[in-house]
Amino acid sequence: MPTPESTLLHSWQHNAQAWIDAIRGGAIESRVEVTDQAILLAVLGRQPERVLDLGCGEGWLLRALAQRGIETVGVDGDATLVEAARAAGSATVHVASYEALVEAQVDIGHDYDLICANFALLHQDIIPLLAAMHALLAPGGALAIQTLHPWSAAAGDYQDAWREETFAGFKGQWQPMPWYFRTLSSWLNALDMAGFQLASLQEPQHPQSPVPQSLLLLAERRG
Numbered sequence: 422m423p424t425p426e427s428t429l430l431h432s433w434q435h436n437a438q439a440w441i442d443a444i445r446g447g448a449i450e451s452r453v454e455v456t457d458q459a460i461l462l463a464v465l466g467r468q469p470e471r472v473l474d475l476g477c478g479e480g481w482l483l484r485a486l487a488q489r490g491i492e493t494v495g496v497d498g499d500a501t502l503v504e505a506a507r508a509a510g511s512a513t514v515h516v517a518s519y520e521a522l523v524e525a526q527v528d529i530g531h532d533y534d535l536i537c538a539n540f541a542l543l544h545q546d547i548i549p550l551l552a553a554m555h556a557l558l559a560p561g562g563a564l565a566i567q568t569l570h571p572w573s574a575a576a577g578d579y580q581d582a583w584r585e586e587t588f589a590g591f592k593g594q595w596q597p598m599p600w601y602f603r604t605l606s607s608w609l610n611a612l613d614m615a616g617f618q619l620a621s622l623q624e625p626q627h628p629q630s631p632v633p634q635s636l637l638l639l640a641e642r643r644g
Contacts, residue, residue: 425583425599426544430498430518432598436467437501439593441479448591455634459625460567463483463637467563469534475554476541477514480506486535487511496522496529523549532559538571539567540635543600545583555642564617564640570624570633572604583606608638618643 433440447453460482464472471556474482475494479502486493487510495514497503506514517527532575536554554564571579584602588595603611612619615641624633 425601429543429599432596434501435596436588437499437505437602439588439591439595441502441505442593443591444479444481444641451634453634455625455627456540456567457481459623459635459637460537460565463567463623463639464491464535464537464564465489467535467565467639471532471534471559473529473533473536473554475536475538477506477511478541478564480509480511482537482539483514483563484509490641494530494533496527503572519544519550523553525553531556531557533557533562533590534559535563535565537565539565540569542566543598544569545601548611548615549585551568551611551617555616558642561640564612564638566608566638566640567607567625567635568638569602570636571603573632573634574602579604605636608636612638612640613643616643 443449464486471492472486474493474495477483477497480495483493483495485507493511493513494504495511496517498518500516503514503516515527515529517529521527522529536558548572581603583599586598586600609619619638620641621639623637625635626633
């Protein structure tokens with residue numbers, strides 16, 4: 422019986438090209454209007470010299486940061502997305518699953534001023550991965566996470582649980598994708614248990630929308 426985690430990985434493998442087309446074609450309005458700029462500004466606000474993009478996808482953030490003179494490294498579990506990132510000019514991009522990162526099976530470097538995960542933490546047990554990232558940060562380094570805003574995405578059911586994204590309204594051949602919904606307190610507890618303390622919390626919002634478009638957490642190593 423497939424687990425949600427294995428189905429999640431399989432769906433990304435199936436959806437990789439459609440995702441590349443959607444990102445590069447500006448098909449996701451919330452990203453174009455709000456969230457891409459939000460994560461970019463959050464990263465730049467820390468003035469990092471070296472950034473790891475965790476779950477980098479086709480590499481748009483890597484390219485945006487490199488254009489501003491920041492050393493960037495990307496990692497993603499899907500080979501198609503990694504190849505697309507490399508072909509678009511992001512030279513240092515690794516193929517590795519989150520499990521491989523937790524077990525330190527892949528050397529992706531260390532001493533990062535900032536590690537970001539932009540809509541890239543979709544599985545249930547994120548604490549081991551966050552703890553592994555803790556060890557890769559330079560002194561004074563930070564972790565930036567942007568995700569769906571729990572209050573906007575809850576749809577009347579505000580409790581941690583697996584949900585399904587059907588990609589309704591998007592062009593291309595999409596396979597439904599499971600993702601794990603977590604409440605705000607669940608996000609904060611995960612950071613705490615992984616050895617981080619919250620430095621700031623943002624709720625990026627479109628001026629013409631009454632609901633936040635995302636939740637953006639900036640955390641620092643505790644102790």
